[in-house]
Amino acid sequence: xxxxxxxxAKMAAVxxxxxxxxxxxxxxxxxxxxxxxxxxxxxxxxQPNSFARGLIYNKSFTFxxxxxxxxxxxxxxxxxxxxxxxxxxxxxxxICNTDRDRHRLLSxxxxxxxxxxxxxxxxxxxxxxxxxxxxxxxxxxxVLLSTHSDEFEVPCVEIDDEKAAYDAAKFLVELGHREIxxxxxxxxxxxxxxxxxxxxxxxxxxxxxxxxxxxxKGAAHRFEQAYQAAHxxxxxxPGLTAVFCVADEFAMGVISYLKDRNxxxxxxxxxxxxxxxxxxNMFVPKLTTIAQPMYDMGYRAAEKxxxxxxxxxxxxxxxxxxHKLIVRESSREK
Amino acid sequence: xxxxxxxxAKMAAVxxxxxxxxxxxxxxxxxxxxxxxxxxxxxxxxQPNSFARGLIYNKSFTFxxxxxxxxxxxxxxxxxxxxxxxxxxxxxxxICNTDRDRHRLLSxxxxxxxxxxxxxxxxxxxxxxxxxxxxxxxxxxxVLLSTHSDEFEVPCVEIDDEKAAYDAAKFLVELGHREIxxxxxxxxxxxxxxxxxxxxxxxxxxxxxxxxxxxxKGAAHRFEQAYQAAHxxxxxxPGLTAVFCVADEFAMGVISYLKDRNxxxxxxxxxxxxxxxxxxNMFVPKLTTIAQPMYDMGYRAAEKxxxxxxxxxxxxxxxxxxHKLIVRESSREK
Numbered sequence: 181x182x183x184x185x186x187x188x189a190k191m192a193a194v195x196x197x198x199x200x201x202x203x204x205x206x207x208x209x210x211x212x213x214x215x216x217x218x219x220x221x222x223x224x225x226x227q228p229n230s231f232a233r234g235l236i237y238n239k240s241f242t243f244x245x246x247x248x249x250x251x252x253x254x255x256x257x258x259x260x261x262x263x264x265x266x267x268x269x270x271x272x273x274x275i276c277n278t279d280r281d282r283h284r285l286l287s288x289x290x291x292x293x294x295x296x297x298x299x300x301x302x303x304x305x306x307x308x309x310x311x312x313x314x315x316x317x318x319x320x321x322x323v324l325l326s327t328h329s330d331e332f333e334v335p336c337v338e339i340d341d342e343k344a345a346y347d348a349a350k351f352l353v354e355l356g357h358r359e360i361x362x363x364x365x366x367x368x369x370x371x372x373x374x375x376x377x378x379x380x381x382x383x384x385x386x387x388x389x390x391x392x393x394x395x396x397k398g399a400a401h402r403f404e405q406a407y408q409a410a411h412x413x414x415x416x417x418p419g420l421t422a423v424f425c426v427a428d429e430f431a432m433g434v435i436s437y438l439k440d441r442n443x444x445x446x447x448x449x450x451x452x453x454x455x456x457x458x459x460x461n462m463f464v465p466k467l468t469t470i471a472q473p474m475y476d477m478g479y480r481a482a483e484k485x486x487x488x489x490x491x492x493x494x495x496x497x498x499x500x501x502x503h504k505l506i507v508r509e510s511s512r513e514k
Numbered sequence: 515x516x517x518x519x520x521x522x523a524k525m526a527a528v529x530x531x532x533x534x535x536x537x538x539x540x541x542x543x544x545x546x547x548x549x550x551x552x553x554x555x556x557x558x559x560x561q562p563n564s565f566a567r568g569l570i571y572n573k574s575f576t577f578x579x580x581x582x583x584x585x586x587x588x589x590x591x592x593x594x595x596x597x598x599x600x601x602x603x604x605x606x607x608x609i610c611n612t613d614r615d616r617h618r619l620l621s622x623x624x625x626x627x628x629x630x631x632x633x634x635x636x637x638x639x640x641x642x643x644x645x646x647x648x649x650x651x652x653x654x655x656x657v658l659l660s661t662h663s664d665e666f667e668v669p670c671v672e673i674d675d676e677k678a679a680y681d682a683a684k685f686l687v688e689l690g691h692r693e694i695x696x697x698x699x700x701x702x703x704x705x706x707x708x709x710x711x712x713x714x715x716x717x718x719x720x721x722x723x724x725x726x727x728x729x730x731k732g733a734a735h736r737f738e739q740a741y742q743a744a745h746x747x748x749x750x751x752p753g754l755t756a757v758f759c760v761a762d763e764f765a766m767g768v769i770s771y772l773k774d775r776n777x778x779x780x781x782x783x784x785x786x787x788x789x790x791x792x793x794x795n796m797f798v799p800k801l802t803t804i805a806q807p808m809y810d811m812g813y814r815a816a817e818k819x820x821x822x823x824x825x826x827x828x829x830x831x832x833x834x835x836x837h838k839l840i841v842r843e844s845s846r847e848k
Contacts, residue, residue: 189531197523197530225651242625251590251792259584263611267618272625274608277597284601291576291606295629317559403796432796439798458585462737462766464773464798 183224191220242272243485244292244300246285249401250277252429253457254474258303258325261478269486271298280305286314293318299485301325306369307334321488325481326472327371328498335494337481337501341372344470344503345379348452349424351468351505353387356514357422357450360389363409363430366398373398376426376454395420399430406433414441421449421514428453428460431467435510446512456506465509473501517558525554576606577819578626578634580619583735584611586763587791588808592637592659595812603820605632614639620648627652633819635659640703641668655822659815660806661705662832669828671815671835675706678804678837679713682786683758685802685839687721690848691756691784694723697743697764700732707732710760710788729754733764740767748775755783755848762787762794765801769844780846790840799843807835 189196194213201209202217209217220226243266247255259275266273274297278285289311292300297320302311304326312332315322324336352360362380365373377396384392397413399405406425410433414420425431431453435445445451445465453460456471480499487494523530528547535543536551543551554560577600581589593609600607608631612619623645626634631654636645638660646666649656658670686694696714699707711730718726731747733739740759744767748754759765765787769779779785779799787794790805814833821828 195529195531196534200530240628242629250593251587253585253587256585259611263613272610272622274610274625274629276606276608277593279597288606291608294574295576295608319559403792429796436796436798458737459793462763462770464770 183226185226187224188217188220188226191224192216239298240296241270242274242295242297243482244288244295244297245273245275245303246278246288246300246305247275247303248278248280248305252401253459254427254455254472255303257458257474258478258481261475261480262301262482263478264475265479265482265486269482271482271486273482278305282308282310285311289314289318289320293320299323299489301481301485303327303481304371306371307332321485323481323485323488323494325477333497335484335488335497335499337477337484337499339472339477339501339503341375342379342382344454344472345376345424345426346383347379347503347505348454348470349380349383350386351507352422352424352450352452352511353383353389355422355450355511358389358514359395359417359420360384360392360422360424361395361397361413361417361420362392363406363413363423363425363434364396364398365400365426367400373426380424399433401427401429403429403433403436406430407437410434410437414438414443422451422511423449424452426454428455428457428463428467428469430454431469431510432459432463435463435465446510450511450514452511460506461508463510468508468511469506471504471506473503477501517560519560521558522551522554522560525558526550573632574630575604576608576629576631577816578622578629578631579607579609579637580612580622580634580639581609581637582612582614582639586735587793588660588761588789588806589637591792591808592812592815595809595814596635596816597812598809599813599816599820603816605816605820607816612639616642616644619645623648623652623654627654633657633823635815635819637661637815638705640705641666655819657815657819657822657828659811667831669818669822669831669833671811671818671833673806673811673835673837675709676713676716678788678806679710679758679760680717681713681837681839682788682804683714683717684720685841686756686758686784686786686845687717687723689756689784689845692723692848693729693751693754694718694726694756694758695729695731695747695751695754696726697740697747697757697759697768698730698732699734699760701734707760714758733767735761735763737763737767737770740764741771744768744771748772748777756785756845757783758786760788762789762791762797762801762803764788765803765844766793766797769797769799780844784845784848786845794840795842797844802842802845803840805838805840807837811835 189199276288300322307329328336381393397409399409453467453469456469460467523533610622634656641663662670715727731743733743787801787803790803794801
């Protein structure tokens with residue numbers, strides 16, 4: 181059994197509030213009591229822990245991170261960046277995986293509240309009014325990462341999804357492709373799905389390729405679903421010579437599908453992904469993709485949360501980070 | 515500012531220990547004081563948090579997980595299993611990434627201690643005496659996952675690394691391969707490195723292929739290092755027709771190297787990995803590999819920690835989980 185403040189009080193024969201005062205404002209406690217309390221703390225190896233630190237500073241020097249899907253490698257880069265910033269700023273980082281489950285997410289907010297985290301980074305999911313209300317009720321400052329809220333004034337760090345998708349699609353046009361399709365997010369609550377589709381559509385219409393705007397199939401979050409979506413896309417539009425995918429994992433699914441049909445990538449079909457996961461550079465062929473600055477996004481989110489926690493506000497409410505097209509092996513001139 | 519027990523006490527005009535008693539043993543507090551405290555709690559929206567819960571139960575209903583490398587997808591399966599078990603058992607799960615950094619690991623143990631976690635799962639790293647001593651000093655129960663300790667009596671959940679490597683290497687022998695190499699872990703503190711090498715060596719010697727035991731190159735943890743190790747291995751032993759890799763990421767590095775040399779996998783060289791990451795089934799070609807039951811390992815580790823926390827002991831100190839050879843596309847008969 182870990183010793184508690186109660187055990188210290190008992191051994192020193194003082195009240196709990198006296199123990200608390202010894203740790204908080206020792207000069208307010210008379211010397212003999214103070215010495216008894218300090219001796220009890222030593223004997224019991226009672227470490228001034230979150231109880232004591234909480235009472236003293238009302239601050240736990242911990243940030244919480246809520247991510248929707250730990251199996252999505254996108255988050256690992258974010259976690260690295262956020263962790264490095266936390267170390268620099270003097271915070272511990274605790275990560276909880278919500279699995280996009282409403283009930284689990286709400287209970288993790290409770291857990292973070294109970295652990296007195298100083299702030300939460302909420303990554304990449306829709307900020308439903310219910311979540312917002314709970315965070316506000318718990319009085320926990322929070323920052324959105326790779327998502328934003330149109331309804332509420334919440335600080336966020338994200339990329340320009342529309343522009344990034346536009347850049348990827350325009351790149352395929354500039355390579356000479358005319359028959360271009362897309363694998364997008366089909367999740368009804370997707371935050372980045374709609375702007376990425378809009379970016380694709382803008383590039384197509386600018387190039388006079390309006391007919392491609394309908395050559396789009398959706399997948400949820402996984403490789404297998406993208407494989408199936410590629411099957412639907414190529415069955416309906418067998419003449420496609422290029423596909424823009426809104427996630428690297430989707431690009432891998434599309435390439436696997438094409439390989440199973442003996443269609444060469446990039447020989448016959450060019451494929452562009454999105455994210456620039458570590459695996460994008462390990463895949464065969466290596467993926468051409470839109471790099472999101474995942475490390476920097478995580479780092480900035482932690483800095484922004486620190487700014488919010490310490491000053492009560494942020495200078496820039498919605499911060500946009502730079503994306504970048506990385507050309508590797510999965511794309512080629514038509 | 516989040517309200518604290520101090521604010522409640524002030525508003526109710528009682529001592530902190532009275533507030534604590536109201537939450538702890540309300541019948542011991544006279545009615546008028548009790549009502550004042552409850553009203554203050556309501557008005558301030560003071561949620562009985564870790565302070566109160568800790569004082570009441572001396573238990574935080576939280577487990578901590580220490581992982582060495584969040585970018586290693588191996589851990590994501592473990593986290594899923596551990597999380598599901600935690601939900602079933604009524605715990606929150608908080609994850610910290612140590613980056614194999616001694617200082618960071620020690621400071622996360624402090625953070626977990628301060629947050630009063632009920633127990634810690636320590637994954638896949640060497641249990642150095644310094645870490646052991648700190649965990650014991652903090653009186654936090656802990657379980658080792660995918661690692662074990664020869665020095666200390668610590669409960670653990672892992673696979674039989676020697677037997678798993680033996681099975682992979684024997685499979686290559688049975689396919690008719692005679693020139694077989696290996697890419698192992700070169701990290702001096704690797705826990706699974708030595709037994710996996712021993713399993714490989716045993717299979718080779720059993721088949722009278724003792725000469726292969728020296729055809730081994732080491733890599734640390736990443737794709738790029740395995741790519742380089744493959745270069746060294748094939749430069750020294752160009753006649754190899756099969757390679758056993760102690761990690762799927764290494765198998766991907768070897769296959770990429772061979773592809774860059776226009777050597778076909780599995781046409782000319784068979785490659786077997788280890789782990790069965792999600793990406794093993796997404797790679798081109800799909801990897802033949804040793805599946806570790808990552809989800810089940812995470813699940814069991816949480817159950818074992820719960821057993822340890824609630825009963826003070828475990829029935830089985832060292833629990834071995836079953837591995838399984840999964841044959842896919844990266845291996846072929848010689």
